[in-house]
Amino acid sequence: MGDPKFLNRYFKVEKDELPARFRIVKNIPVDFDSSASVEDLWKIHDREIGKYRELLESIDSNEKNIELPEATLSLLDLKIEIAERILENCHMCERRCGVNRREGEKGFCRLLETSRYASEFLHMGEEPELVPSHTIFFTGCVFACVYCQNWDISTRPESGNEADPENLARIIRERRYEGARNVNFVTPTPHAHSILKIIDRVLVNTPMVWNSNMYHSKEVAKLLEGVIDVYLADFKYDNDNCARKYSKVEDYLEVVKRDHEIAYKDAEIIIRHLVLPDHLECCTRPIAEWVANHIPEVRFNLMFQYTPYPRASKYPEIDRRLTSEEKRRAIEIVEEAGLEDVLI
Template sequence: MKNLDHYYDILKNEKNPNYLETKNKKVEADLEADLDTLWKYHENKEPGSTSLLDLKARIAEKVIENCQLCENRCGVNRGEKQKGLCDTTAVSRFSSDFLHRGEEPELVPSYTIFFTGCTFDCVYCQNWEISQKKRKGDPVHPEKMAKKIVRKKLEGAKNVNFVGGDPLPNLPIILKTLSKFEAEIPIIWNSNMYMTKQSMKLLNGVVDLYLADFRYGNDECAKKLSSIDNYFETLKSNLKESKKQADILLRHLVLPNHLECCTQPIAEWCAQELGKDVRFNLMFQYRPEYKAKSYPEIDRRLTNQEKDRATKIIEEEGLENLV
């Protein structure tokens, strides 16, 4: 598939997944050091005896003591059993995991792990029961989860797909889980991409494919519908960085009455900055859920006219590698 070369090379056993390369890279590091020193080890990557993946996991553990994983930057000490804005402590939980056959064709079957909690508060969330403080889920034990990943690969999984909610609040546990096995399986980060630069650094050398949700074309819509700030610049920065790190597959869920304010600027930016051949999934699955009834402009499904207009926008901007 065009623009997913790295991912397909792993599937063909022509290349190792990034996490394995990072796990096997040994660097100088004292894992008991303070956070600033740990980051210096991470930047310098001097030869040593500590796995770079273990160093990343330790940094992530320290970061959540004054949590700066997402751009909400709530600063909560999640290591002390406090919940951040994501409703997540240091204990990661998942609501379900299974071989998913409903993703993009190049991804299925995908071993998909649905974590609870989210860095957004979308008023129309279709997974609100797991993302918005309704279901606690089961605790994630890295050793057990690692064994399940290996087993699912043997059962035919093409990849392991970390999602939610959003996977980001669970980054420490995810990195620990990856350190517990060595299966040659691509790692997919299925995310809203509302991450700090620190989180992007930790994911560099871990993720093989960013399954990135690009929802809003401006900050006003993001604030109104998902309660987040500085959305558009954050997404643009992280998507540029993700393209440098790994393959990228973009998703855009079209919202009613949000074509000119959101779909159009997203399509224009993606074509100009990520390339017209970026893999792009224009999604028409929206249905009003959760609190959508309180927002009249999105309290309905898309019309055929809106679907046609969204398709025309994509064509006009020249995006050519559509799912």
């Protein structure tokens, strides 16, 4: 319950001692035809990602921030091209709506091709190891949580400012010079194509944070390898009934566990678990135990900030704040689970 134990690489990137992952994939030259089928593009991606892994291991073993010459056509460019194709049969998240967002079709999130963001600023309210964090709040969401604290943003995808990659990359550079320790993309999943373009244009070495409900598709999970340094990952429920009832989402547990395990192989993770009233045994305990047994080297943030926003009034069991006894029991649960790095 003290300093982070498993964010070593993040701290080195933040101090400019190691290159952020995206700077490595921009160094991997890849020859591909943008008119090729998406199946062929994936074959190239899956072959070339091995070069990234080898280069990452070499850099990290030497613990040196070496100069990386940028490739004319890189692995990151290939990732961007594949992300653009995903938009045409949208499966950014595991709802897999299959709409063509490039042609004006809308799925669950009601987002089109052009991404929008509600705000960007140096956030001082994130985890201590992240602040000041340059947070960029994107509009829309692939969930519909009845207790969402950002419902004005998540339910209005058409609001905010257009996420122009060149402009946001410039702002990211300025915020880095102002003292930002990272770039924190909030609600990023349906905007993966835009975020990859933004990152491609970033000219400063800074950690990339994916602040997400971890319901992205397995394809997006592959695209994020070599791009994201830290996953700031929500783990809300440990059963599909709660997920369906409170967030209107199917197959939650299978998807979220899979995406956590994929992220764990390449990056560092801070898990956020917002404790819900009357959900200690159905959610908090099994989540803590699963994390301890399957992805133990993560930072686990046990959060007591739950607030019953108006839409939660339809659900009496969560239409209240946590009691002191629930908070005490939640702490006992994570201690009993054997989690090594807990933030409360």
